[in-house]
Amino acid sequence: MEEYIKWATAVVIPLLGLIIKYRSDNQDPGAVRRMKRHAQLATELPEESKKHLEELLDVESGLYAERMKRRAQRKLKGGTLGAVILVALVFGGALFGLSAWAFIWPWAWIFVGVTGFFCVLFLVAGAMQLYEYPQDRDEPAAPHAPAVQEEQPQSAGSVSK
Structure with missing residues (x-):
């Protein structure tokens, strides 16, 4: 019986590691799966509702591309x-x-x-x-740099000094 336990620990554990690695390599990341669900939903919606979901897909794909570019660099x-x-x-x-x-x-x-x-x-x-x-x-990192504030547009009735 002790011989079987040695074989199990020597063979089964590395084999499980390879199987898990293979499965995770062939699986889409969560962001890609979410974009696929949103794209499928966009095809099923009426035309007037697609615009918002397409904007969401544009934002999600842009963020995903930035993350992948950062990881590659x-x-x-x-x-x-x-x-x-x-x-x-x-x-x-x-x-x-x-x-x-x-x-x-x-x-x-x-x-x-x-x-x-x-x-x-x-x-x-x-x-x-x-x-x-x-x-x-x-x-170079500037940890204490002041935040840049955008100028607020003035309304037509206000007067600047």
Whole structure:
């Protein structure tokens, strides 16, 4: 029986991973499915109602195209990827050592939990900075720039000073 469990873990789990990957690659993203539903609905509506749904489709397709363009133009930061891998290895080694210590002294599981928590925080923060986008490369960020206000059109009866 133990032999079957080894085979199941060695074969079934990677096979499930491949099946899930294959299914997700052949599936439309949610935005595309929503646009397809809206386009189908637009064909079924009367002419006077189509205008609003076509405007919605224009906006949705524009936003989707912008997201895909942004994703295609991003570049992986090698230094950040190396730092994430290094942090994962260091924290993994620390967690391994702390886990071994925790089997000797049960209160050490607190240190394992705290270390694991910080490991997850560092890895999430690093993963959020893995890509460099075109606007990050071209323009320096101005976080404290004042907001530009548009001039309000004056009515015909008002007088400007």
